[in-house]
Amino acid sequence: MNLPQDFKDKMRRLMKEESDGLFDSYEQPESKGIRTNTLKLSPQELSKKLPFETQGVTWCNEGFYIDSEVRPGKNPYYYCGLYYVQEPTAMAAVEALAPEPGDWVLDLCAAPGGKSTQIASKLQGQGLLVANELVNSRAGVLSTNIERMGIANAIITNEFPERLVDSFYESFDKILVDAPCSGEGMFRKDPGALSDWSLERVDRCVGKQEKILESAHRLLKPGGVLVYSTCTFSPEENEQIIEAFVSKYSYALESVDLPGLEDHGRTEWTKKGMPDIAKALRIMPMKVKGEGHFIVKLVKIGSCTEENTATQGYAKSRLKKATKTDLGDYESFAKLFLTEGFYKNLGNRLYLLGDHLYALPEGILLETIANLKLLRPGLHLGEFKKNRFEPSYALAMALRLSEAKNVCDLKDEVQAYNYLKGQALNVGTQKGWVLIGYQGNSLGFGKASEGMIKNHYPKGLRIRKK
Template sequence: MKLPVEFEAKMRKLLGEEFSSYEQHLDDPAYYGIRVNTLKISVADFLKICPFNVTPVPWTDNGFYVSREERPSRHPFYYAGLYYIQEPSAMTPASYLPVEPGDKVLDLCAAPGGKSTELGAKLKGKGILVSNDVSVSRTKALIRNIEMFGIRNSVVLCTEAKYMVPSLHGFFDKILIDAPCSGEGMFRKGSNELKNWEQKGSEPYAKLQREIVDDAVKLLKPGGMLLYSTCTFSPEENEQVIEYMLEHNDDLSLVPMKMCGGFDHGHPEWTLSKREDVKHCIRLWPHKIKGEGHFLALLQKAPGKEEVLSYEKIKTPKLSDETKQFFKDCKMPIDWNHVREHQGKLFYLEEDLPKLEKIRVLRKGLFLGEMKKGRFEPSQSFAVALRPEEFEKYISFDLEDERTIRYLKCETLNVDIHTEGMHLIGTGGFPLGWGKIKKGRMKNKYASSWRWL
């Protein structure tokens, strides 16, 4: 791989004698991985049914290397949300943020959702996950991935961090910032990253990162923890951003993290003030590990007085008769005092949420479905958030049954089922979507935007 002259000089200075090893690895194929969705299945149980040859990723309990040629995106288990396809080094940020069930968690730069899906799985349905991205187009993939993972307690926003501060000041127990960066650690993945670096370099990103962390610290609860990460090597975007945070916030301190084989510590000599505590940061170099370049820093805010926030009031929705009839078959516990209705669409979020003033909200909880004239249309996201035992009418096709793929292709199917009406459809014991049965024919309700192509 031909590196930009300026970048090569920079890396020679940073790596010294290791530069030749780094340069050689740039021509190696990029690593490919999957991360198990522990919200739906344990790692042990997944390995019993895993259709691929996998080997563990050493820095996370539920990550595995898999060959790209095995095409994990072309398997029904992918559509059931049993795993997320992710570059192995990119698994570290969400893995290293110590999220516990019940936490209020913010993924600040969330699209396309790789980190959010893991954070949501770690919550185990308790607490709340707020996933935000400034790009409207990128939030489409973010919403789909969160929904496919069956995360019930999520809110999706599309705004800049500064607009969140008035409503959510000191609200979050845990915050992840996978910051926009110059992408130097991803050069092996393709030419777009190289072109972007040649056009912009590091400086505009370093300025943006400081603006983001300034607002993120305000959103963090006293005693809360924040993980900052990038996929670049630039000290200006890594150690120096952490240096900036610590110098501007006396109540922040770095937290040591577990080191794995091949990991490097942060470099005090690359800060402006030669701060020794940045050694608690972690650097991942592609010539030392089986993965791309990454940087991690875990910080904690000192305990203190918590903010008093203003919470929204929820008006219990008036349900149509058809909606009531549908939910007679639903065994998932739903507190209807926490169901929001917007233009006939129903959203369920068990946790109370502060009033979100002047913030673009794209999703506020699990989308259950839509009340339409004469019927209730359950959503795709509701289907994959359910467990088989949580809906009375459930049909599971075998993995080898041709109807499984035909269903994912949105085809109408013949079924030997005597009950009629809306059914939850799945495979291998995992729900995929809905189907409406009448006289042995199933009208396919699988979301066309999710379909197998």
């Protein structure tokens, strides 16, 4: 690999003889992995289902290495949301954050969704996940991944981090800042990171990271946990930015100890010799099967000293509480096709965004999120059309087959691929909406009539071939 000369010179200065090992690691093939979606099954159950070999990831019980020749995104189980394709070392940051059911968690730089979906798996449907992504194109990918994994307690926002402060001032138990960075750890995985790298880019990233951390500080509860991670080796974006942050705000560093990961933050790479930075974790690709990362865990001591004075806002929100009259067609659909336990559990959390119906996560008030740019204010249930309600893909993926009254569970892989391609299914079933599954797991909706099931799998997600 033709590494930038400035990068090589910098790492030789910092790492001395160790730098040769780092440079050599870029010539090795990238590591591929998948992570179990424990909202749907256990790692042991997934391992038994998979048609390819796996090897466990030491620091993440839900993670597996897979062979570089495997194409996990082409398997029907992928479309069932049973796993997320994720590079194994990228799983470490959420392991350090350690979300628990009931926590309010913010993923501040969330796209494409690997870490957000990992957080959601650990929340097990309890508590709140706010997944924020500023870049519009990336936010759409995030939304699709959240839906495919069947996550019902997530809000997806498309905001500058500072815009969230007015709505969620000191509200989160845990925050992940997987910061935009110079991407030195991704050179062999992402050619774009290699071509875009420069010393000037490192400096620009530091400025962005400082602003993001400022917002994270104001969003985190007293006593809350902030995990900051990057995929760069640059001390400016890692040890030094954390040293500056904790010199300004009152935080304690906690040790990040994960099995199989033994490199730590380097005191000699800080500006003032900060000893506690050794509690941070460095993942170095010449020592671990994977890419490069830096992870630090911070605990907030006390409250923010400044008051929240944010007053900026948008026009009045289009999100509104759904009335009994609004819900007529939805309730007719729900009573016919969903089990009572599922739809009654949504209670009074139903809201309209235009013609689209959402179930907000428990504990969220309309006034809290009214002024935010919302891609998904919760679980998207479907859309009201003329004299009918059409259920969404997100609802299908959040349902277990046992929670629908009309089910077509495909056992044959060829039939599953046909459905994913958008073809109608020649399968007799009760007339009306049908939850399509594959070997016991939801895939999407269809609508049965005259012995055929019309395909309602989203056109943008359909596959062209295996």
